Amino acid sequence: MDLRQLRYFVTTAEELHFGRAAERCHIAQPALSIQIKALEDTLGVRLLSRTNRVVTLTEAGRLFLKEARRTLEQAQHAAVVARRAGRGEIGRIEIGYSADTSYSGVLSGTLREYRRRVPDVELGLHELHPSTQVAHLLEGRLHIGFVASFVGNPAWKLPQELDSIRLAEWPLRLALPTDHPLARRSRIPREALANEPFIVYVGSDIEQDRSLIQLILGFMPRVAHEAHSGFSLVSLVGAGLGVAIVPSSVSSISIGEHVVYRPINGSTMQMGTDVVFRRDADDPAVIKFLEIVRPAQL
Incomplete structure (x- = not known):
């Protein structure tokens, strides 16, 4: 039959x-x-x-x-x-993202456009540290990663199995309580931060996270508190518990009027937002996603 x-x-x-x-x-x-x-x-x-x-x-x-x-x-x-x-019109894509990409609006803007053009693909979303996203991409547990990384960081290099599309770059800023004496300055000299208590963001690799701060400042800061998200980091700054280095995109987080953001003298490092994927990706839904993302590439 x-x-x-x-x-x-x-x-x-x-x-x-x-x-x-x-x-x-x-x-x-x-x-x-x-x-x-x-x-x-x-x-x-x-x-x-x-x-x-x-x-x-x-x-x-x-x-x-x-x-x-x-x-x-x-x-x-x-x-x-x-x-x-x-044709990549239906299916499911597993997407990782780090918190910085959600604060900047890059994640929401990209996903909104994708859903508008391909409404029937199901999206699995996972908030993960960049290094965890890389590991999951290599293991096949993620199809796409929205990764925030420091531009020019010599320790950050993608494995050869992965490729990336740069979507945005954000200059770094110092987040300070509004009543901090340095908040009156338009730019903050690095030497003025030598004795300041810092609140640092920590992910899956604490030593690497701290070494990046040392690379930015030129010295190892005095760490007063650790935070596991940009929101909690800025909240602790707003509480007057210390200062923090953040990408300018984080300034979209509203903590009343308790936090100000200032450039750091001599700091040219930026935070980049990349879409990361496997070079051998052959899932039509993933390929369709990348076709939509590429025109926005920097």
Whole structure:
């Protein structure tokens, strides 16, 4: 039994006339009769009663007709699903992102545009540290990563299996409580921060996170508190517990009027936002995602 036989049977059951059914199926009437007989032999039951040129459905044929129509509809639906999946219009993408990309608006803007153009792909979203995203991409647990990293950081290099698209870059700022004496300055000299208590962001690699701060400042700061998200980091600054180095995109976080952001003299390092993916990515939905992202590349 195959789909062709089901279509022949359904057409014949609708016409109750072999000649008209053969015309609709674009085959000769004897060939249609042979296919219907083959279907009945496969099922071991008569589906059509043929007497004096009158064709009627048997009870088995009447019940089988309903199921045959459902089967053909489902087969057609399956074909549509396969074609849409092949064009990247449906499926599921696992996406990682770091907190900095969500504060900047890059994540929301990109996902909004993708959902507008490809509304039927399901998105699995996971907030992860950049190094964790890289590990998950290598393991195949993520398809796409929105990764924030320091531009020019010599310790940051993607494995050869991965590639990236740069979407944005943000200058670094010093976040200070509004009542801090340095808040009155338009720019902050690095030497003025030597004795300041710092609040630092820590992820999966604390030593690397601290060495980056040392690279930016030129010295290892005195760490007073650690935070695991940009929001909590800025909140602690607003509470007057210390100062912190943040990308300018974090200034979108509202902590009342308790935090100000100032450039640091001599600091040219920036925070970049990259879309990271496997070079060998062949999932049509992922390829479609990258096609939408690439025009926004810096």
